[in-house]
Amino acid sequence: LLPSAGVAQESGSLFSWGDDRHAQVSNTPMGINFLQVSGGDYHTLALKSDGSIASWGYDYTGQVSGSPPGGGFVQVAGGGWHSLALKGDGSIVAWGYDNGGQVSGTPPGNHFIEVSGGNTHSLGLKADGSVAAWGYDLDGAISDTPTSNDFVEVSAGGHHSIALKANGSVVSWGYDYYGQVSNTPASSNFVQVSAGFYHSIALRDDGSIAAWGDDYRGQISGTPTGNNFVQVAACKHHSLALKSDGSIVAWGLDDEGQVSGAPAGTGFWQVGEGGGWHSFALHDLALSVNNLVAGQTALIRVEHATGSNVFVAYSLNGGGPTNTQWGVAQLTLPITPFPTLTANASGVATTSVSVPAGAAGVNVWLQALDWGSRTLSNGLALTVQ
Numbered sequence: 001l002l003p004s005a006g007v008a009q010e011s012g013s014l015f016s017w018g019d020d021r022h023a024q025v026s027n028t029p030m031g032i033n034f035l036q037v038s039g040g041d042y043h044t045l046a047l048k049s050d051g052s053i054a055s056w057g058y059d060y061t062g063q064v065s066g067s068p069p070g071g072g073f074v075q076v077a078g079g080g081w082h083s084l085a086l087k088g089d090g091s092i093v094a095w096g097y098d099n100g101g102q103v104s105g106t107p108p109g110n111h112f113i114e115v116s117g118g119n120t121h122s123l124g125l126k127a128d129g130s131v132a133a134w135g136y137d138l139d140g141a142i143s144d145t146p147t148s149n150d151f152v153e154v155s156a157g158g159h160h161s162i163a164l165k166a167n168g169s170v171v172s173w174g175y176d177y178y179g180q181v182s183n184t185p186a187s188s189n190f191v192q193v194s195a196g197f198y199h200s201i202a203l204r205d206d207g208s209i210a211a212w213g214d215d216y217r218g219q220i221s222g223t224p225t226g227n228n229f230v231q232v233a234a235c236k237h238h239s240l241a242l243k244s245d246g247s248i249v250a251w252g253l254d255d256e257g258q259v260s261g262a263p264a265g266t267g268f269w270q271v272g273e274g275g276g277w278h279s280f281a282l283h284d285l286a287l288s289v290n291n292l293v294a295g296q297t298a299l300i301r302v303e304h305a306t307g308s309n310v311f312v313a314y315s316l317n318g319g320g321p322t323n324t325q326w327g328v329a330q331l332t333l334p335i336t337p338f339p340t341l342t343a344n345a346s347g348v349a350t351t352s353v354s355v356p357a358g359a360a361g362v363n364v365w366l367q368a369l370d371w372g373s374r375t376l377s378n379g380l381a382l383t384v385q
Contacts, residue, residue: 011035011049012269012282013327013375015306018258019277024057030327032376034282040078040096040117041236041276045085047076053085066095078274079117079156086115092124100136107132117274118156119197123163125154131163141174155273157195157234162202164193170202180213194273196234201241203232209241222251233273240271240279246304248281263373265347267304285377287312287368293385295357300366301350305343307372312351313337319365319381330379331365343370359384 014037016028022042029046034054036047043057043064051071055064063083073093075086082096082103090110094103100120107124112132114125121135121142129149133142138159146163151171153164160174160181169188172181178198185202190210192203199213199220207227211220217237224241229249231242238252238259246266250259256277263281270282286303302310318332329335341349362384368377 012284014046015263015283015373016280017261018279019256022058024278027056029054037272037280037282038076038078039272039275041080044280045076045078045083047073061097063096068093077115077117080119084115084117084122086112102135105134116154116156119158121156123154123156123161139175144173146171153193155193155195158197162193162195162200164190178214183212185210194232194234197236201232201234201239217253219252224249231271233271235275242268242271263306265306285368285370285375287377287380292382294355294360296355298353298355302368303348305347305349305370308342309371310341310343310349311337311369314364314366316364319379326369326374327376330367
């Protein structure tokens with residue numbers, strides 16, 4: 001999903017799981033300021049709320065260290081061993097492996113609204129609805145790119161590509177050994193598409209999912225049923241889907257835990273496409289306090305926790321910032337924790353706190369930490385009534 005430039009976006013924390021041979025999981029950055037996430041075979045990119053890029057994982061071809069500094073970016077896209085980013089002015093920056101021109105062939109100009117990275121090729125969607133493709137031209141991955149100007153989304157796969165038209169129909173081209181092109185559904189009720197290495201998935205307007213192409217590891221036959229999905233993301237040989245309740249479903253190849261390691265609970269609002277043998281998503285941990293009244297009992301509630309243990313702490317000295325190993329806390333030292341909370345199966349943890357009778361007018365700052373995901377919640381600045 002592409003953040004819209006100039007519009008206030010939801011931001012959240014990153015959650016990664018699966019293959020960690022190149023620290024693409026263990027080096028996932030902390031913080032609650034991420035807008036979008038995408039990955040390649042062994043690396044991951046994330047867009048921060050200040051328009052800068054975080055990148056980590058395998059760096060053999062500069063797909064991490066070549067990340068451009070500074071801000072002004074509105075989207076990131078991981079290819080196999082290369083990376084792309086879209087600037088707010090509509091221009092594209094690419095770096096990393098360039099064996100087929102997937103980096104050096106990047107078109108100039110500032111008329112792009114989306115980018116996508118495949119294995120050895122790249123795509124850009126222009127503001128006029130046309131598609132640009134560059135890189136290795138295996139089986140027409142470049143030369144068969146459609147020429148009409150009625151597209152609203154593009155996604156580059158292994159050596160094939162998929163694009164969504166404004167009328168809800170889907171067009172595919174390129175490598176077709178597994179039917180990832182020829183088996184493209186003919187209906188016109190789709191709202192989002194995503195291409196994996198040899199398979200593709202698409203979200204229908206009724207919230208159901210269509211999948212086609214290679215099914216060697218259940219990428220197709222394992223597709224979940226139902227019509228309560230709001231986003232799909234195809235990875236190398238597995239896929240992810242986000243439900244309307246903020247939970248994640250994963251299926252396909254699971255040799256590195258990229259499927260079975262999917263976190264439980266709700267609070268997720270984006271799943272990232274393109275991961276090789278790892279997966280990633282964006283998550284919100286929500287903290288609320290009710291009835292903060294002197295001499296009464298306040299209710300503290302944390303929603304969307306991914307693990308059983310949840311910690312809530314408060315400060316009477318300000319809203320930070322204070323650097324912690326889990327990101328920047330919106331609390332000022334000294335910080336006082338409440339007793340550890342336990343989240344239920346729905347990811348909700350609650351506790352009651354007695355507010356001192358003479359505390360009216362006291363300012364208090366609170367924040368929660370979900371131990372399962374090692375992520376911080378929103379910070380609260382409240383005054384005792």
